[in-house]
Structures are given as structure tokens and as C-alpha cells.
Amino acid sequence: MTTASTGTMAPPGAPPAIPSPWTLPDKGKVGMLLLIVAESSFFAIFVIAYLFYVGKSLNGPFPADVLELPILGSICLLSSSVTIMLAIRALRAGNRSGFNLWWLATILLGLEFLIGTGMEWYGLIVRHGLWIDTNLFGTTFYSLVGFHAFHVTVGLLMLTVVLIFGLTRSLAPEHAERTEILSWYWHFVDTVWVVVFTVVYVVGR
């Protein structure tokens, strides 16, 4: 059906109503979601490289020989997603001390994850002689796990800044929205860990 106007018609009346109130999504939320999209793309390339090179190393050490499941670290990191949600719920309800408690728990759990990673790497480097230049496994392992750990570190820094705000009584329920946006970054980092864990410690071993 062709729609056209010829310019000689009766007065048009009123235009269709605009949705009222005119509401649009929050900038911070959209911005954070788009950042997560871009970061996911970044990680996807390292994951693809990891999967591509599974079993292709010309020399050892090989994954099955040296990798152990990082159970404790994973539980800590994934629980921290729960604690961060509890923290935000507390902030929304105006419970300052509850927020500080759960937020601190999140940071400590994340820190434990990083310490576990550090210990794992120490073992791999010193005991097994595996570094990024050793073979394809070393290259893809350290880069993927390393970039994830880097993102955890950046997240922890941001969480610590917010903790300081919390401890100095600068946070109020109206900041819950912004804090939630930050928590989305943290959930993203945790989700990436689920992928990394599956690819490196389950599929790749």
C-alpha cells in the first residue's frame, strides 16, 4: 500500500498522544550494559584462542599434569555475587551497617579468589616451570586467566572506593541505583569466571 499526501486536505486535528510521562532508560545502566558487551567481545577472543589451541602444545607441561580445580576460589568469587546483592538490598532499605558488612564480605571473597590465583600461579611457575612462553597452553592460560584476574583487581579497587564511602557515612539509599550499576560489573566478572573455569579446567584438561 502506497501512502502519500497530496497537500490539500481538511485540518488534521491533534497528533497522536505522546506516552506520558516520557521515560527513558537510565544512562548509567545502559552505559554499563554496553561496556559489558564490549568486554564480553574482548574475552571471547581469548576464550576462542584457548579452545583453538587445546591439545596443540608441542611440549609440556600439559593441562592434565599441572591443573587442579580451583574449587575454593570459585566458591568465594561466585558467593561474592550473592553478598554484593545483599549489600545493595541493605543500602536500599537504609541499613548502613548491613551494607558495609556485606560489601566488605564481597571484597574479602574477591580478595581470597585473587590470592588463590596467585598461589596457583606460583605453583605453576616455580614447581612446574610453566610460563607464558613455555608452550601454547602456557600462552593461552596465562593470558585468559590473567586478564580475568586483572578485571577482578580493577573491580576490587572500585569496590574498595565505595567501601570507603560507606564507612565514612557518605552513602545513602539514593545511591543504591549507582551502586547497583557497579554490581553489574562485578556480576559480569563472575560470569566470565564461570566461562573461564569451564573452558580451562573442565574442557581443556
Added chain:
Amino acid sequence: MTVLEEGIVRPHAAPERASAWGVAHDWVTTVDHKKLGVMYVASALMFFLIAGFEATLIRIQLAVPNNDFLPPDTFNRLFTMHGTTMVFLVGMPMFFGFANYLTPLMIGARDLAFPRMNAFGFWLFLFGGILLYFSFLGGDGLYGAGTAPDVGWFAYAPLTGKAFSRGNSTDYWILGILVSGLGSTGTALNLATTIFTMRCPGMTWSKLPLFVWLMLVDCLLTLVILTPLTAAQVMLLLDRYLGAHFFDTQAGGSAVLWQHFFWFFGHPEVYVLIMPAFAIMNEIVPVFSRKPLFGYPFMVGATVLIGFISLSVWAHHMFVVGLSPAANTFFALSTMAIAVPTGIKIFNWLGTMWGGKIRFAVPMLWCTGFLFSFVIAGLTGVMLAVVPWDWQLSDSYFVVAHFHFVLIGGLLFTLFAAIYYWFPKVSGKMMDERLGKLHFWVFAAGFYLTFVPMHFPGLLGMPRRIYTYEAGRGWDELNLISSLGVAVQLIGLSFFLWNLVRSLLRGEPAGDDPWDAWTLEWSTTSPPPEYNFEQIPVVHSRRPLWDLKHPEDPDWRYE
């Protein structure tokens, strides 16, 4: 969710002095999307002239066989820098410049969602570019082209490994683009957020100007594909400096993996580059045909479809690498498929012109030139999608001719159209029409003179990226004609530059709406005040100004 507040005016921080120092300070510290947009476009023009100079040197060297105007190393650095500059330091900032300036105006907003990040993105881009060009200083000096990268703009492994690229030339390529790329990712995120969250009342998705729709799809595409390039470049850095083996074939690494990663970025990147051309066509063709764009919903659908399909065609740059027949067949299909929505766009533009009353002012001349050139470019692209024929055409001058038709006859033509069209809005002055027409005819003649003949050496076996060639292979006269065309293009460009300068200094006052156009940017003054609109507008259709100018026959009755 928040309710958009009306009448937000950001405080104007700069002092009201007209001193040179004050003006410079204002521009350097600005977070205003309009100033940043102008800076993006001005920087892009500067890099365009530099890359054009590199191309001129290349064409002088190739004008005759066995020429010794340039030594091989210099030539190789020049073609690498030419391609890298044009893609990353001209195409991308032109996209972000126009998007930055026009998007808030077109959607009735006062600035981007994150103004400071906007400024940060611009300066990252500029400093990344300067870092890349810093590479010319060093090594053999300027005539030997310093330590500029010489690995081609797509930097295939293992040529880029430490073993084959000693010194730091490849590192400049990696770092310059990595830094610039971070800026681009941030700006794309910023623009997309703006379009999602800052549209004025009444501007639903179906009322969004098509320019803005295309910029949105373009920004989303950029967000998905640019970080993979960053990842690949980080991998290359790890290979070069920490002994990693991502692309180290001696250790079992794969050279083809770099190609997959690069082209997964690289192919959608060319759609990122060309979508602003489509966006510009969508604004200019209707205004100068005096009709609304034909088939708005189909144009939106075609754009989104192009965005998605473009993510699935990358290996058509790898047809000669020795992929399996199944892979070759799949990528042939996806590449041919993307021609369908692209063709739909061309038909819709023709449909817009059909039955109109076309005014051939300079912007419309360029857009008409686009239509002719882009059809040719698209058809040679389809030829390249025919895999067995691509086994002959790939890596030859046929491909070079094809993509220059896309990028010059396609993108550059519309960028010129956009400059002539929006210059009055940005500066408050009109560009000279006669000089503009001279610019068009002379530059177009030079463009065709260079790039039509260029298809044929490819068909006659001339590969690309060679600093010289043997005489008597049927390539001699064709290369000479291509090189002569450059001189004609340069004359055309000089008309343009003269026009720009002259119009900035002594152009006719433009008024708010010199073209009798219909989108919101024409409702404010030329140039717009820093806050864009005195009151945030309320819209009811895709052409708010048409509704205002034709109250008896508004668009919202028919949309």
C-alpha cells in the same frame, strides 16, 4: 528509569575573552559535543591530507615500471601508513565527528550522555594517531620513512613477529591503533547510550531520524568488533615481548588465527566506515528531492540486517588461505547475502528521488555521484564473493580498485556532501556553490581516471603491495593513467580547501535553515548555542520541521 528534565543548562565554564589563548583553552578543555565533533572532523581532514600525500608518493613510484623514485622499504612503509591512516585516523573520526555533532541536535538533547568521556575519547584518538606518526622519526630518517610500520594495514602474522619485524615499527602500529581504539570504543558506547536514553519527548524508535538509527547500529557494531582487535593486538604484543606463541608458527601457533581475529574485526569495520555514508544519504537525498525517504521501515530493517550479517562474512578475506570447501561455500553465501539489504538501500534512495523535484546543489551532486560509484563498488564486491574467481582476483589490484570505489566513491563522496550540507549549521556561513561544483566535477573526474583503469592490471595478474613491476605485462599504461588521475584529484581537493577557508572567512550568512530541511538541527540557530535548544522540543513525526512548516498536512497523519 528517570524522567527527562526540561531546560537543563550546563554552566559555561570558559571566560568570555576573545584572546587566542582563551580560545585555545576553551577548545582544548571543552566537553561540548559540537566542539568535539568539529575537532574530530578537522583532525580527520588533516590525517586525510597526510594519507593522500602518502598515496601520491605511492602512485608516483608506480607510474612507470621499474621505477626508483622510492626504495622498497620506504614504499612498504608508505602503503602501510596510508591504509592504516585512512581507516583508523580518517574514517573512524569522520564517523565519530559527524555523529557527535549531529546526534544530540537531531534527537533534541543538549549533549552526549557522558560529556567528559567524550572529550577523553577524542584526545585518545588524537594521541594514538600522533603516536603512530611519531614512528616516522627514527631509523633511516624521513626519506627511508623512519621506523614507520611496514607490515600492511592488516599486519599478518608471522611477518609481525619479532623474528621478521625487528625493531619497533610494528609496535608503533599496535600501540597507536590500540590507544586510538580505546577512544573509539568509549565514544561508540557514549553515542549509543545517548540515543537510548536522551531522546526528546515524542521521539519513539519509529520517529528517530534515519541518520540517528544508522549511527546507533554503527556504534553497537563498533562495540562488538573493536575489542576483538584490541585483544588480537594484545596477543601480538605478548608474542613480541613476553615470548608468547599465539601466532608463532615455530611453536605450533597459527598464522591463520591472526587472520580470523583480524578480519572478524576488519570486515565489520568497513561497514562501520560506510554506514555514516548511508546515514548522510538518508538525510540529504530526501531534502534535495523534496520528499520523505522512501521506505523508512525497510531502511531500518536493512540496516539492522547489514549489521548482523556483517559479523558473519569475515573469511571472505581469506578465500585463498586454503580453508575447506564447506567454509568457502558458507562465507560465499553470507557475503552474497549482504548484497541484498545493501541493494535495497540503493533502490530506496532511487525511490526517494523518483517523483521528486531534485535540486542539484553541491551536496546532492555528491550524493548522486555516490549512487553511481557505489553501484559499481557493490558489483565488484559481488564478483569478489564468487570464490573461485576470487582466487584470481584476491590480493590483486582488482581488490584495491574495488575498495577505493567503496571508500572514495562511496564514503568520501558523502563526507564531502555532509560537509557542504552541514557547514552552514556549524559555522553560520554558506560554502561557495561555484567552487563546490568545480570541486565535485574535477575530483570525480580524477577519481574515475585513477580507479577505473586500476581494475584491469588486477585482471592481468598484478598483485597488490608491490613497490615496482616488470615492464611489458600489459600493466604499464594502466598504471600511468591511474597515477595521472591523482594530479586531477589534487586539483579538485585544492578547490575544496580554498572553498573551506574562504567560506569560513567570508561566506554568506546561512540563517537557521538554508536548505529548507526537516530535522531538528535546523530548528536552532547557525551555529547552535552551547545548550542547543532554548526548550527541549516535542516531536510527533520523523520530520518535525515539515509538520511545523506544513501544519495543514503534517507527517504524523501518514506515518
Added chain:
Amino acid sequence: MQRTSEARAHLTGALWIMLSAVAAGASGIGHANAADAPVDAIPSTFAPVSAPAESIRSLSFLVIGISGGIFVVVTAVLFYCVWRFRARPGDDREPPQVYGSNQIEWSWTIVPILIVLVLFLATARTINELQASEVPPEALRVTIVGHQWWWEIRYPDLGVVTANELHLPASRDGARRPTYLHLESADVIHSFWIPQLSGKTDVVPNRRNLMWVEPHTTGTFLGQCAEYCGTQHAKMLLRAIVHEPGEFDAWVAAQKQPATVVGAVADGRAIFQSTACINCHTVEGTNANGRFGPDLTHLMSRTTIGSGAAPNTPENLRAWIASPDHFKPGALMPAMQLADTDLDKLTAWLLTLK
């Protein structure tokens, strides 16, 4: 009045540009068919002498036909619009505001889809026809190894090693003799391209690619590396020399001989064997066993040196050894820094390596 003549001027200008562009392009084709050019001098994809290149040419004709048709139609519509719908001077009324038409949209969606389908089916069929999957028993096997910046060519079944020139038997109807090429690289990515024989295939390190050719015309056919591989990518030339089957066998027999020992040039041979030459080059019958540079056993049976950088003459050969950079700046062979007399003796010996 003014606007009409402007529009006419625009159309005229456009026609001139198109004519000049077509003339510029046509001059190229005209030259390619010039009667005075030797048959093998122009490596045209439209002058195939071998099966894969011929199939590709046929396919290209189909594509050119379809593309040409589309071009003519769309351009005609464009020119019609420009002429018919230009604004007449003095007419300021807006034309009818047409927003779209679903029927028209679907029609110009379906037709391109059908065209794409035709092109795709033709493409898929030819891919399957041409992509080699395994080597048939009667085929001649050749291994090509790309180096920066020369081509190593080995005939593993025949025990022949040469460089830069690929000798092939012509295939005849009664005696088919296709040649299958295994492609490898010693360093970076190169691409093996002799347009009149076949489409190109990349030569990738840590990967083995397979392609085939089946020439039926004797002669010499030109090609060169088609993937940027560093400084002297431009001078990594190829020659394919197609022989009658009997001649090919004779060539093979000659290539299998070790280097002849000629007493007069024993000095040159001694210089060769005691200098760094042997680190990179092989000459059968001497102690030279290097693999970094080309095999020189039958150096003088080749028409060029430096992978096409210069004709293979005594003067050029001597100059090349003195300074490869003179012919091929950046070549990986160093200047050998020999005294003039040593250089003369060495060259004299090399000239006996036929």
C-alpha cells in the same frame, strides 16, 4: 532557464567522465590483445592455458553478464531520475510526499535474492569442482616452499630440486598429466599465483595447502608472489615452463645429474666450497648442502636470477654475487666481499652448472 541548462551541463559532464573512464579502461584491454606481444608476456586471467583457470574464466563470464545487466538497469534508472525529476526553475511547490510501498519493497527484495541464489549455486559448484582434496595416482607431485624472497621447487618422486621456475608436462587428451602442488612456507605467508594456470593459493607456515594445475599448451607463463611478505615481495617472481611430455622427461633427466666437474674452473669450485656459500646453497656433487638459499646445481638452466630480479647472464651473475642489493635491495643474501679475481673464478665455475 538557468536550472535546466545547469542540469544539462551536469549530465553532459557526467557522460564525459564516464566516456573517459571507459576509454582509459578499454585501452588496457586493447593492449592485452595486441598481436605483437609474446604469448606468455601478459599473465592475463582471461587467457588461461590450464584447467582451473579455464573454469574460473567461464564462471567469471556468467558473473560479468549478471553484474553488467544490473549495472545497466540501475544506472539507467538513476540517469532517468536525474533528468526527469530535476526541479524546474521557478517551481517551488513540494511534490507528492510518498512514504513508501510494501509491494515495491518486496519486489526489489525478492529479485535480488533470486539473483544471489543463481550466483551462489554456480559458485558452490565450481568450488567443489576445483578445490583439491587428494592427489590422484597419475598426477605429478611438486612441493613448493615459499621463502623470503624466492621459491623452492622440489619434485619428491623424481628427485629433482630447483628454484623459481616450475617445469610442467603438458596434459594431452590421451595422456592426462595433472600436476598437484603441495604448498609450504619456510618463514612468513606468501601466495603462489600464476594467473594463466590457476587461481592463487597462499603458502602458510605450519600449514600444508594443496592445489592443482593441468596445462595443455606449451610455453612460458608468468606469475609472482601475491601476499605481502616483506621488503622484496615485489621481486618474488615465478615462471611456469610447460613442455611436451617427451621434453619434460628430458628436462627431468638433466636435472637429476649432479654438477659436472670441469677441470678449467676447479679454482672457482674450490672458492665456493671454502666460503660461506655452502651455508645457504646446495650443489649436488659438492659438499654444499645449505637449504636457506636456492639449489644451484643447475643454476644456468634457469632464465633469471634473484627470483626474476635480473636475466641470468654472466655479467648479472657476477654483479649479483658482488652485491645482491644492487638488483634486489634488502635481499637476504649478503654481499660476499670477494676479491675481483676470486669473483671471476667463482662466476666461471657457476656458469658450468647447467
